[in-house]
Amino acid sequence: xxxxxxxxxxxxxxxxxxxxxxxxxxxxxxxxxxxxxxxxxxxxxxxxxxxxxxxxxxxxxxxxxxxxxxxxxxxxxxxxxxxxxxxxxxxxxxxxxxxxxxxxxxxxxxxxxxxxxxxxxxxxxxxxxxxxxxxxxxxxxxxxxxxxxxxxxxxxxxxxxxxxxxxxxxxxxxxxxxxxxxxxxxxxxxxxxxxxxxx
Amino acid sequence: xxxxxxxxxxxxxxxxxxxxxxxxxxxxxxxxxxxxxxxxxxxxxxxxxxxxxxxxxxxxxxxxxxxxxxxxxxxxxxxxxxxxxxxxxxxxxxxxxxxxxxxxxxxxxxxxxxxxxxxxx
Amino acid sequence: xxxxxxxxxxxxxxxxxxxxxxxxxxxxxxxxxxxxxxxxxxxxxxxxxxxxxxxxxxxxxxxxxxxxxxxxxxxxxxxxxxxxxxxxxxxxxxxxxxxxxxxxxxxxxxxxxxxxxxxxxxxxxxxxxxxxxxxxxxxxxxxxxxxxxxxxxxxxxxxxxxxxxxxxxxxxxxxxxxxxxxxxxxxxxxxxxxxxxxxxxxxxxxxxxxxxxxxxxxxxxxxxxxxxxxxxxxxxxxxxxxxxxxxxxxxxxxxxxxxxxxxxxxxxxxxxxxxxxxxxxxxxxxxxxxxxxxxxxxxxxxxxxxxxxxxxxxxxxxxxxxxxxxxxxxxxxxxxxxxxxxxxxxxxxxxxxxxxxxxxxxxxxxxxxxx
Numbered sequence: 001x002x003x004x005x006x007x008x009x010x011x012x013x014x015x016x017x018x019x020x021x022x023x024x025x026x027x028x029x030x031x032x033x034x035x036x037x038x039x040x041x042x043x044x045x046x047x048x049x050x051x052x053x054x055x056x057x058x059x060x061x062x063x064x065x066x067x068x069x070x071x072x073x074x075x076x077x078x079x080x081x082x083x084x085x086x087x088x089x090x091x092x093x094x095x096x097x098x099x100x101x102x103x104x105x106x107x108x109x110x111x112x113x114x115x116x117x118x119x120x121x122x123x124x125x126x127x128x129x130x131x132x133x134x135x136x137x138x139x140x141x142x143x144x145x146x147x148x149x150x151x152x153x154x155x156x157x158x159x160x161x162x163x164x165x166x167x168x169x170x171x172x173x174x175x176x177x178x179x180x181x182x183x184x185x186x187x188x189x190x191x192x193x194x195x196x197x198x199x
Numbered sequence: 200x201x202x203x204x205x206x207x208x209x210x211x212x213x214x215x216x217x218x219x220x221x222x223x224x225x226x227x228x229x230x231x232x233x234x235x236x237x238x239x240x241x242x243x244x245x246x247x248x249x250x251x252x253x254x255x256x257x258x259x260x261x262x263x264x265x266x267x268x269x270x271x272x273x274x275x276x277x278x279x280x281x282x283x284x285x286x287x288x289x290x291x292x293x294x295x296x297x298x299x300x301x302x303x304x305x306x307x308x309x310x311x312x313x314x315x316x317x318x319x320x
Numbered sequence: 321x322x323x324x325x326x327x328x329x330x331x332x333x334x335x336x337x338x339x340x341x342x343x344x345x346x347x348x349x350x351x352x353x354x355x356x357x358x359x360x361x362x363x364x365x366x367x368x369x370x371x372x373x374x375x376x377x378x379x380x381x382x383x384x385x386x387x388x389x390x391x392x393x394x395x396x397x398x399x400x401x402x403x404x405x406x407x408x409x410x411x412x413x414x415x416x417x418x419x420x421x422x423x424x425x426x427x428x429x430x431x432x433x434x435x436x437x438x439x440x441x442x443x444x445x446x447x448x449x450x451x452x453x454x455x456x457x458x459x460x461x462x463x464x465x466x467x468x469x470x471x472x473x474x475x476x477x478x479x480x481x482x483x484x485x486x487x488x489x490x491x492x493x494x495x496x497x498x499x500x501x502x503x504x505x506x507x508x509x510x511x512x513x514x515x516x517x518x519x520x521x522x523x524x525x526x527x528x529x530x531x532x533x534x535x536x537x538x539x540x541x542x543x544x545x546x547x548x549x550x551x552x553x554x555x556x557x558x559x560x561x562x563x564x565x566x567x568x569x570x571x572x573x574x575x576x577x578x579x580x581x582x583x584x585x586x587x588x589x590x591x592x593x594x595x596x597x598x599x600x601x602x603x604x605x606x607x608x609x610x611x612x613x614x615x616x617x618x619x620x621x622x623x624x625x626x627x628x629x630x631x632x633x634x635x636x637x638x639x640x641x642x643x644x645x646x647x648x649x650x651x652x653x654x655x656x657x658x659x660x661x662x663x664x665x666x667x668x669x670x671x672x673x674x675x676x677x678x679x680x681x682x683x684x685x686x687x688x689x690x691x
Contacts, residue, residue, distance in 0.1 A: 071622035073406040103536050106653040108638055121625075121638075125549065152534040153658050179366040179690065189371055207515050217510045218447055227454055241468040241483070262616070264380045285383035285474050290482070291616075299468075 017089055019081045077131040086135055087145050093122065094150060100126050104151040109161045111191050115139055116165060120147075137167060146172045164189040238301040243286045245302045248275060250317060252296040259288035259297065271319070279305060279313040326352045335364050339442045339676050342686025346663075353671050358664045365690040373650040378404065378478075378618050381647070386472045388652060389688045391434060394420075394427045395630040397476045399637040402557075402628070404478055407620040407641060413608045415600075416480040417558045422493070422596040423466075423475070425589045430459045431631040432582050435683050439579070440511070442680040443520060448507060455503055458496050465489055478618070480610030490601060497593050504586060521576040525666045525678035528573065535662050539633030539655055540585070541682060543569045544577040551629040563595050575681040619643055632656055632683055656688040 072078060081089055093101045101122040108119045116137045123130050137144055146169040148154045156178070158169045163177045166187040177184065186193055229236060238244070253275070260269045268281045269288065289297045307313060333346040340346070345361040369388060373381055385400045386393040398420065405412070437452040460470045466489055467475040475482055511517055527537075527545050542549055550567045552560045568584040570577040621643040627636045633655025640649040659682050667678050 073622060073624050076625070102533050105536060105634075106636065106638075106651070108649075108651045110640055110649045128554070151536075153536045153661060156657065156661055179363040188368070195371065195375075210513055210515055214510055214514065217506055221451065221506070227457070239465055242464070243468045261377075262379050264376065264383050266376075266380075283383065283472075284469075285472070286468065287379070287383060287474075 016092075017081065017085050019079050019089075021077070021079055072132075077129075078134065079131065080134045080136075083135055083137065083144055086133075087147060087150070089133070090120070090122075090147055090150055100124055101129075101131065102126075104147075104153060105130075107154065107157045107161065109165050109167070109189075111165065111189065113191060116142065116167060118144070118161070118167075142167045143170055144168075145170050148172060163187070166190070240299075242299065242301045243284050244300050245279070245305060246277065246282070246284075246289065247298050247300050248277070248315070248317065249296050249298065250275075252294045253319075254294055254296075255319065256293065258291050258293065262287045262291050273319065274316045275319050276314060276316040279315065280310060328356065339680065341438060341680075341684060342689075344660075344684075344686055344689075348672070348675070350672065355667055355670055355672060355675055358667060358675070360660055360663060362660065362686075362689055365686050367687075367691065369691045370650055370652070373647050375646065377645050378647065379615050381650075382477070383472070383474045386474060387687070388691060389630070389632075389635075389654070389685060390471060391431045391685060392427055392631050393471065393473050394424045394476070395628050395635060396637075397473070398424065399626050399628045399635055400639075401476045401478060403624040403626040403637050403639045404618070404620060406626060407622050407624045407639070408478075408613070408618070410479055410611060410613055412480050412611060414559075415603060415606050416609045418596055418600055419481050419485055419609065420476065421558050421560075422593055422600070423463075425592050425596075426459055426462070426493070428631045429586055429589050429593075430456050432586055433459075435582065436507075439680045442676055443517070445511075445517075448511060451503070451507060451510075455500065462489065462492055462496065465492070477610070478615050479613040482610075484607065484609055485600065487604065490597060493593065494597050497590055497597070500590055501587075504583070508583065518576070520674075520677060521579065521681075522574060524575045524670065524674055525681065526573045527662065527666055531662065531665055535665075536658050537633070537662065539629075539631075540578055540581050541633070541659065543567070544581055545573045546571050551627065551634060557628070563592055565592050575677055578681045617645075619645065630655065632685070632688070633659070652691055654688040654691065656684045656686075659684050660689055 101124045103123045103125065105121040105123050108121070110117050110119070116139060118135050118137065120133045120135075121130065122133065135144065144167060146154070146158060148158060148169075155173070158172055159175060159178045161167055162169065162175055163179055164187060169175060176182075180188070255271065257271055260271060263269055264285060264287070265281050265283055268278050270276050270278075286299065289299055305313070329350045331348055331350060333340065333348060335343045335345045343364040345364075347359045347361065348355060349357040369384065372384060376384075382397075382400070385396050388396045433452045433456045437449040440446075440448040463473065464470050466483070466485065467473045527541065529545055529547065532542050532545050532547070538549065546569060548567060548569050551557075553567055565588050568581055568588070570581055620641045622641060624639045624641070625636060626639075627634060629635075634653075635655060636653035638651040638653070639647055642648045663679060663682070667675050670678070
């Protein structure tokens with residue numbers, strides 16, 4: 001097991017893509033810093049990068065940290081990324097020498113009532129680090145790109161998420177229902193699908 | 200060449216020796232239904248209701264995993280066709296109005312035999 | 321002599337079959353008698369465990385968790401209870417940690433014994449099936465005296481265990497564990513040197529390292545390919561830091577290596593059980609098995625990920641809790657769901673009867689796949 005640098009694990013990734021760090025484990029912070037000061041630094045860095053590309057920002061854009069369900073035990077990294085960058089980020093995290101996340105443990109999908117959300121759990125055995133990457137998906141146009149050619153075990157996972165939640169995956173080799181019968185109408189694990197008792 | 204002939208024969212006799220040794224041990228099966236096994240006091244069989252201790256607090260209905268098994272309105276009724284015999288209601292009752300019995304032979308031909316009802320005043 | 325031209329044939333190994341462990345359907349493309357392509361169809365045992373959690377409270381869901389994998393009920397129960405204890409910051413006492421470890425290791429031994437009996441039955445030998453089930457009956461009798469039932473235990477709760485271990489149970493476990501060494505030696509002599517067994521399982525179903533990482537395989541299937549990964553040694557959870565045991569690995573990647581590793585794991589579990597008994601016999605007057613927590617009005621908040629090394633691989637339970645009496649979403653990551661996907665990769669080019677031996681050595685249980 002190789003020891004990693006203790007501060008700013010995702011510094012290189014921040015420079016290339018637009019990500020937002022929601023939870024930083026306490027052991028990776030400097031002594032004396034609290035979580036709020038790390039978030040303030042994040043705001044400054046991202047604002048500087050945006051203004052370099054000439055985009056207009058006001059103060060109440062979505063740079064404030066989302067406080068819905070960020071409290072996670074045990075203490076691991078949680079990132080939130082955009083839906084269009086997910087394939088490049090996962091390929092970069094798998095192949096680069098400093099991160100080397102070689103295994104996708106599982107994909108968790110959750111129905112918050114305004115949108116859907118998928119969390120990818122990655123695990124690195126070389127550095128003994130775990131990380132969770134969250135993506136938001138709108139309910140009207142529910143599509144996202146597949147990752148089954150980067151990690152091979154995402155094949156059956158994406159079929160299960162299509163069956164139970166209704167999210168379509170673009171360029172998946174074989175997208176059909178897996179648990180429910182073929183002529184079933186509806187998606188069971190959504191919050192507006194209510195089970196009635198036959199008594 | 201001779202080794203490849205004698206090796207399977209040697210292994211055949213080794214296997215036969217072990218099965219012959221095991222066939223001379225005692226029996227492990229029990230001739231049911233003439234002889235039955237004794238259960239100890241924690242065995243989760245049929246659940247029995249004692250009316251004198253009950254204070255109608257409805258805690259047993261709140262902790263049951265299959266939600267329509269215990270119903271309390273004019274009658275106190277337990278539906279043994281839906282019960283999974285987990286023991287939660289016995290554990291959470293504050294006055295010990297439900298006890299466990301070692302009776303596990305509950306098969307019947309009529310579904311109405313399996314519903315237990317008693318009047319509450 | 322001219323070569324006979326054959327055509328491909330598609331046959332169906334149906335959902336009811338004596339050698340698919342559970343209900344699973346395989347559609348096999350055959351060329352003569354060699355296997356070209358295998359497609360698996362699952363979903364015959366879907367019971368809706370994850371949807372049931374959204375309408376139950378935390379106490380109502382606890383007896384249902386044992387039924388996710390009925391052969392290792394203590395592991396699934398521990399994964400759920402540990403997740404809630406992480407969210408509410410509950411500490412458990414040392415005696416309950418030892419009781420949890422000894423029941424989990426006995427459960428691992430019972431699960432491996434059933435696998436051994438069914439695997440030899442698939443290959444055609446019917447005597448080892450009865451010998452392993454004699455040993456398994458003794459373990460299930462111990463559990464019946466301790467918890468009240470042979471398979472669905474309902475024994476762990478938030479903050480500890482429900483009932484104490486007394487002297488008679490400990491002496492019964494000690495007697496079983498002393499006699500188990502000789503019974504295992506008999507089984508090894510019966511099976512290991514048989515020339516039919518060796519020629520049916522050697523150099524078959526080879527799993528490479530890159531394939532194992534790409535499909536996220538854990539457990540004995542990964543250790544038989546030469547990679548040393550065990551959650552009990554990497555991130556030790558209950559009291560595994562104070563106990564001496566080894567983790568066996570093997571460099572051959574075939575079916576015979578997986579068989580030998582599971583026999584070695586049975587011996588290591590026996591060693592762990594004996595060390596735990598010694599500690600428990602010296603601390604008999606310690607009655608501190610449960611910490612005070614109010615289970616009927618639990619309202620945790622946050623996300624919890626708790627993992628355990630089960631008898632088939634790594635099992636995780638991910639809980640989303642939002643501060644009300646019902647959980648918001650519970651997801652189970654079970655190891656058999658990922659073992660199903662590699663049947664197609666490792667069985668190309670072998671005969672049809674080899675496919676049954678390879679499928680039996682992966683140790684797949686259908687209620688874990690379908691939930």
